[in-house]
Amino acid sequence: ILYYKEFAIMEKNELIKLNEEAKKQYDELCKQGLKLDMSRGKPSPAQLDLSLDMLTHCLDGDYMSETGVDCRNYGVLDGIEEAKRLCMPMLGVAHDEIIIGGNSSLQLMYDTMARAMLLGVLGGDKPWGKNEKVKFLCPAPGYDRHFAICQSLGIEMITVPYTPDGPDMDVVEKLVSEDELIKGIWCVPMYSNPEGITCSDETVKRFANLSPKAKDFRIFWDNAYCVHHLTDTPDTLLNLLEEAKKTGKQNMVFMFASTSKISFPGGGLAFIGASAENIKFIKSQMTFQTIGYDKLNQLRHARFFKDFDGIKEHMKKHRAIIEPKFKIVLDMLDKEIAPTGFGSWHKPNGGYFISFNGLDGTAKRTVELCKQAGVVLTGAGATYPYGKDPHDNNIRIAPTYPTEAELAKAMEVFCVAVKIAATESLLK
Numbered sequence: 001i002l003y004y005k006e007f008a009i010m011e012k013n014e015l016i017k018l019n020e021e022a023k024k025q026y027d028e029l030c031k032q033g034l035k036l037d038m039s040r041g042k043p044s045p046a047q048l049d050l051s052l053d054m055l056t057h058c059l060d061g062d063y064m065s066e067t068g069v070d071c072r073n074y075g076v077l078d079g080i081e082e083a084k085r086l087c088m089p090m091l092g093v094a095h096d097e098i099i100i101g102g103n104s105s106l107q108l109m110y111d112t113m114a115r116a117m118l119l120g121v122l123g124g125d126k127p128w129g130k131n132e133k134v135k136f137l138c139p140a141p142g143y144d145r146h147f148a149i150c151q152s153l154g155i156e157m158i159t160v161p162y163t164p165d166g167p168d169m170d171v172v173e174k175l176v177s178e179d180e181l182i183k184g185i186w187c188v189p190m191y192s193n194p195e196g197i198t199c200s201d202e203t204v205k206r207f208a209n210l211s212p213k214a215k216d217f218r219i220f221w222d223n224a225y226c227v228h229h230l231t232d233t234p235d236t237l238l239n240l241l242e243e244a245k246k247t248g249k250q251n252m253v254f255m256f257a258s259t260s261k262i263s264f265p266g267g268g269l270a271f272i273g274a275s276a277e278n279i280k281f282i283k284s285q286m287t288f289q290t291i292g293y294d295k296l297n298q299l300r301h302a303r304f305f306k307d308f309d310g311i312k313e314h315m316k317k318h319r320a321i322i323e324p325k326f327k328i329v330l331d332m333l334d335k336e337i338a339p340t341g342f343g344s345w346h347k348p349n350g351g352y353f354i355s356f357n358g359l360d361g362t363a364k365r366t367v368e369l370c371k372q373a374g375v376v377l378t379g380a381g382a383t384y385p386y387g388k389d390p391h392d393n394n395i396r397i398a399p400t401y402p403t404e405a406e407l408a409k410a411m412e413v414f415c416v417a418v419k420i421a422a423t424e425s426l427l428k
């Protein structure tokens with residue numbers, strides 16, 4: 001559902017009145033000495049408690065995997081059987097199409113990118129980094145840390161707009177077919193960070209059928225929110241690898257996910273899925289990086305969740321905790337902002353964020369006002385490559401970490417800040 005109302009034509013004196021009222025409310029809120037954080041998509045302590053048994057009861061002195069691997073010791077680069085079985089359905093891949101990595105999918109993505117830059121990918125005639133320049137397509141608004149990876153490795157980012165069906169594939173198809181230096185694209189295909197958009201079937205098929213000029217092009221498919229539903233009628237996503245097999249382009253696909261927001265962020269399992277050929281190639285490079293990842297953690301996860309159904313059941317418990325928080329944010333926006341027309345937003349069916357689009361030129365000011373009142377938001381612009389939001393209007397709201405009472409207070413501040421920023425800008 002898209003809530004959007006064209007800015008209702010207000011008389012100047014009406015705007016002045018609104019501005020004065022909002023400022024008065026803001027001054028009162030500032031006096032309260034608030035210290036609230038809505039900046040990062042972190043699970044709350046109550047969500048982390050859901051997985052506590054994993055730390056206390058899952059090993060109980062039995063460190064042997066089902067195939068007899070002593071998980072305390074070195075070895076098994078791609079992961080133990082039961083961990084693979086647990087994670088395979090999340091990406092929709094087979095046994096030889098997955099590597100269970102360490103505790104962070106971001107690290108897996110960084111490493112994958114760094115190896116491509118330094119050593120190259122399967123089928124490439126040289127490392128990406130040996131080109132005069134490397135470019136990457138970045139659908140935006142998007143995940144700031146994806147963009148930070150590119151920036152840190154000196155990869156030039158090209159912003160691609162979003163549509164309600166996912167990244168604008170007309171733009172993607174055109175760009176990749178023209179420029180050999182474009183080596184890949186980021187995509188969060190389900191409940192995207194921050195827009196909450198899921199790629200339509202057609203978008204996935206078009207991804208699977210891309211014809212890049214670069215023969216060593218890769219789609220970085222970060223399916224971080226593949227089981228993070230917030231409704232009884234969740235979005236569905238076609239399996240990119242399967243679609244790419246139909247077009248014979250399966251080696252173009254790297255898929256990632258983790259249990260960071262299922263079990264513990266920083267203490268979960270991250271994994272990469274790709275064609276069997278790609279996985280074999282990645283393992284041949286990875287073998288110099290590590291002898292093997294943390295198999296004790298793999299064992300703990302496999303025993304705690306048992307199977308994919310176990311993960312799905314567990315995610316219902318997360319939903320019970322976070323759905324009311326999303327509702328608080330949406331209700332506040334509906335009540336306070338919708339009647340003014342000072343912004344638009346989506347009600348996401350899953351994921352971790354609500355993406356707020358204010359009037360052009362007001363995001364920085366809104367974030368600054370919130371900060372001065374003790375409410376920390378993700379920096380304005382962070383959702384765009386180089387931190388530059390061309391319209392300065394997008395703000396990512398992360399409702400999961402604060403308590404419901406804190407969130408209600410933080411949203412009170414947010415809505416007042418939006419009103420001040422909007423009226424200031426319209427009165428300029």
Ligand code: PLP
Nearest residue numbers: 104105106143188193224258260
């Ligand atoms: N990918 C996306 C789209 C995210 O939003 C996040 C965390 O916010 C991550 C990856 C980080 O995942 P991990 O904890 O597995 O590194």
